[in-house]
Amino acid sequence: MHDQxxxxxxxxxxxxxxxxxxxxxxxxxLYDIALAAKIIAYETTRAxxxxxxxxxxxxxxxxxxxxxxxLFANETMIRMNSYTGRLAVMxxxxxxxxxxxxxxxxxxxxxxxxxxxxxxxxxDVNVSIGTIFGVYRRKSKQGPGTLxxxxxxxxxxxxxxxxxxxxxxxxxxxxxxxxxGFTLDPGVGEFLLSHPDIRMPERxxxxxxxxxYEQYWSEGVRRFTWWxxxxxxxxxxxxxxxxxxxxxxxxxxxxxxxxGIYYYPAxxxxxxxxxxxxxxxxxxxxxxxxxGGYASDGQRNILDxxxxxxxxxxxxxxxxxxxxxxxxxFISEYDGQ
Ligand code: AHM
Ligand code: MG
Numbered sequence: 639m640h641d642q643x644x645x646x647x648x649x650x651x652x653x654x655x656x657x658x659x660x661x662x663x664x665x666x667x668l669y670d671i672a673l674a675a676k677i678i679a680y681e682t683t684r685a686x687x688x689x690x691x692x693x694x695x696x697x698x699x700x701x702x703x704x705x706x707x708x709l710f711a712n713e714t715m716i717r718m719n720s721y722t723g724r725l726a727v728m729x730x731x732x733x734x735x736x737x738x739x740x741x742x743x744x745x746x747x748x749x750x751x752x753x754x755x756x757x758x759x760x761x762d763v764n765v766s767i768g769t770i771f772g773v774y775r776r777k778s779k780q781g782p783g784t785l786x787x788x789x790x791x792x793x794x795x796x797x798x799x800x801x802x803x804x805x806x807x808x809x810x811x812x813x814x815x816x817x818x819g820f821t822l823d824p825g826v827g828e829f830l831l832s833h834p835d836i837r838m839p840e841r842x843x844x845x846x847x848x849x850x851y852e853q854y855w856s857e858g859v860r861r862f863t864w865w866x867x868x869x870x871x872x873x874x875x876x877x878x879x880x881x882x883x884x885x886x887x888x889x890x891x892x893x894x895x896x897x898g899i900y901y902y903p904a905x906x907x908x909x910x911x912x913x914x915x916x917x918x919x920x921x922x923x924x925x926x927x928x929x930g931g932y933a934s935d936g937q938r939n940i941l942d943x944x945x946x947x948x949x950x951x952x953x954x955x956x957x958x959x960x961x962x963x964x965x966x967x968f969i970s971e972y973d974g975q
Pocket of ligand 2: 731753755756757918
């Protein structure tokens with residue numbers, strides 16, 4: 639019981655000390671994200687009350703339309719990061735174009751991409767949701783940041799992470815020195831280190847996929863799923879349990895801690911898959927690799943894919959290295975790719 643209590647701020651500072659040339663800007667950017675996360679967490683826990691009390695506790699006497707939680711999360715991320723002078727540009731899953739930062743507050747050297755509230759269809763039924771983010775260094779030399787600054791490969795990330803608004807709120811992030819998880823103590827309003835140096839367990843327990851769409855899958859994906867279920871006659875294995883919440887962050891987080899794979903494959907009706915390369919696949923691929931796992935589009939490492947457009951979709955297989963490699967094998971054998 640006498641272990642140290644490490645807040646996210648202290649952890650970020652301690653990581654920064656390893657880089658004598660660091661200016662502190664990057665650390666401050668991570669605090670900004672953590673603060674935005676606390677504000678979003680506060681609102682998500684009140685989601686069911688919004689219609690009764692109005693957003694932020696105000697009684698909605700004018701009968702105005704209440705802001706939806708995903709838009710609130712988007713606005714919060716933008717407002718907390720626009721005026722800090724730390725960013726050159728942002729991009730959000732909720733915005734069609736890149737989000738410039740107002741020049742009068744100074745243009746910084748970092749780039750922030752985010753999905754403000756992933757899985758938001760789960761809000762009304764009180765299932766976990768999440769925020770996903772990635773941070774790059776700008777590539778453009780001066781002036782406002784550009785689209786190219788937001789379309790970088792996962793290999794070039796300087797940090798990535800997610801916040802899960804679940805039975806407790808957690809922030810999990812990596813700056814390329816392992817993956818660290820912090821649980822929000824709502825009483826003191828601090829994220830406290832609860833999961834230092836997360837590594838994916840070698841043995842997997844779960845697979846997460848929307849099996850309702852099986853008829854649209856390729857032969858390779860179908861056979862891979864049978865393999866996971868222990869139904870491959872030539873290579874039988876202990877079946878994994880199925881877990882799918884419809885909330886990527888929640889399913890990813892479970893598999894990260896307990897071992898397993900999440901996949902959203904290409905489907906006949908959605909040949910590109912559903913998930914977004916820039917806001918979802920790449921940041922989580924960075925995290926999973928740092929935890930000893932792997933992420934693929936079924937053929938290639940997600941971190942090696944050059945995004946071509948902001949809202950590009952991509953099939954995603956993410957989790958334990960052995961399982962994701964197996965998915966690639968099935969796809970190459972049966973789908974001729
Ligand atoms: P969103 O960004 O519109 O919330 O969509 C992403 C979500 C993921 O969180 C989740 O894994 C997936 O979509 C669920 O999709 P489906 O209902 O097709 O299984
Ligand atoms: Mg999303």
